[in-house]
Amino acid sequence: MPHIVFSNNGELKAPSNKDGVDFKFIAKSYNISETPKKTEYKIGVSNQKRDFLLTLKDNKENKIIKADKVTRVTPVTIVKDALNTYVKHTDANVIFSNTNNFSQKQEPPKEYLKDIEYFVNEFQTNNEIQIEIGFGSGRHLLYQAHNNPDIQFIGIEIHTPSIEQVLKQIKILNIRNIIIVNYDARLFMEFIKSNSVGKIFVHFPVPWDKKPHRRVYSNDFIYEAKRVLKFTGTLELRTDSRKYFDFCVGLLTNLSSGKIEIDINKDLPISSKYEDRWKKQNKNIYDVTLHSFTIDKEIEPNKDFSFDKISNLIKIFENLPQKSILFDDFFYHIEDFYLIENEKDSGLIQVTFGSFNRPLSKYLIIRNGIISYYQGEPIPTSSNIKAHNKMKEILNNDYC
Ligand SMILES: C[S@@+](CC[C@H](N)C(=O)[O-])C[C@H]1O[C@@H](n2cnc3c(N)ncnc32)[C@H](O)[C@@H]1O
Known part of the structure; x- marks a missing residue:
């Protein structure tokens, strides 16, 4: 996994652009559990038309910036460029970097x-x-x-x-x-x-x-x-x-x-x-x-992955369940929360959900109260849709 360890960097301005990489927002972890976790930041970036997150950890003696696993994109060079640009953009004093160990492997297209x-x-x-x-x-x-x-x-x-x-x-x-x-x-x-x-x-x-x-x-x-x-x-x-x-x-x-x-x-x-x-x-x-000797009806899969607009994101964060919510053939688990700095009712919620056989991890992104799936909607399997509907219910302001 490409990462860079550094110290003494300047503050990142978001939104900003450097060498073609957009730094769109900075989201800071929001701690609601009784045992406080270390502060972590998710930086929303866009490089070569691909959106993804970088994870920034502040360990006091040094800081580390790396790709966020859930939103990883390929080829890895897209991420590597964003990491190198981040340290350049913030004038960081680099202590260790492995980003030059990653090269772009051009896979031939697989037609079938x-x-x-x-x-x-x-x-x-x-x-x-x-x-x-x-x-x-x-x-x-x-x-x-x-x-x-x-x-x-x-x-x-x-x-x-x-x-x-x-x-x-x-x-x-x-x-x-x-x-x-x-x-x-x-x-x-x-x-x-x-x-x-x-x-x-x-x-x-x-x-x-x-x-x-x-x-x-x-x-x-x-x-x-x-x-x-x-x-x-x-x-x-x-x-x-x-x-x-x-x-x-x-x-x-x-x-x-x-x-x-x-x-x-x-x-x-x-x-x-x-x-x-x-x-x-x-x-x-x-x-x-x-x-089989039956003729079955066509199914029209429900592909509605919309959410209602919310207000008071912090109140919603504090009311969200912190353990897995299990149903017969699907589940959801709210993993982590982040508040986007300098924006009202804006943040990220990391969720894992869907079928037990093939769980999906994604972020919900909330900008000014409007919720959507970061990097696009999930595959519309029936278990993903059912889990979505349950998450929609608990993210509704009326639920809190
Ligand atoms: C015992 S092998 C049999 C392979 C082949 N049919 C044969 O007769 O030689 C079972 C195969 O099923 C695949 N498999 C297991 N679970 C699967 C699933 N849920 N969906 C698709 N493939 C699966 C495995 O990867 C494996 O290649």
Whole structure:
């Protein structure tokens, strides 16, 4: 993490500009807990059209300025330049700096790797979609895509080395009908249109026998999978774990409609890396396939991340809960507060919220009583929206 240790600097004026870096505001930590924390500042900067925060800590004998973890931007050179400009702008006496150890690595664009925003805002296809969850080495996904050129495949994986490996194979094999996304499959389906998917493959998922709540299959996952499946679409589990198989059969037989097909040691035209491993050990391989025969309504995700205007920010700070607030499928936690200097009702609130599977950390920025998400709104997952609505309630003046 780039940082600079220094002493004896002049006062930073905000707003101000130096060498193309905008120093927009200074926010000072606001202490409401009984055990006082050290004073810390967040400096709002903008460099190369990217907004982010710098953290300034005053340790009496010296000061340290570094990037704020939550608002980190890439490439790191954007942050490094802002840190170097800060010490220059305030005539600081630099004691230590590691900012020259960071260089800009130019990553070639990855045509078939998309982020979740792409699925929220842009993704469209007239072709049938098929999804593979946790594709690992990608043998099955690549085989299917190669043999079904008219189908749009989406591969979901959370393991970056597997993603890199499969992206290389996609290029070598000149495959054009796969999109890869690095995202938790349990939350992904929300962004796919109802009745648009022909098949969902879940082959050899991590069994999580000791922590079943971490499994991909759950009532919520099956509900979403069924919604996105076309009439006659299938959700296919293939596993060597008898416990996972029984668990899924249990969930699927609770559904009010659909057909379930069970196979043992069924041969597929392609064997995945994990499948080869289990076959060598003479383990049984279980398949349970759900055939869906419903036509589901389209969902219109609520994307309203607005807040009401507030007054008396300090009173609000003092009334905010200081421990995690947990609900069945989401939570929020107010982490820290900062007051923006020389501005009325202006500050930052650091929050962590959303799904337990993929919590999100962000800052709310308040300028003259108007609250918004710093660096833009969150991804509109149902858990983020639910957490937002709860935070909106407690940030309302009437609540205090
Ligand atoms: C046991 S491997 C199986 C890989 C491949 N399907 C095969 O048969 O060789 C399970 C894969 O699922 C991925 N995975 C686990 N949880 C996931 C999740 N929630 N969303 C997406 N992928 C996940 C893991 O990173 C891993 O690559």
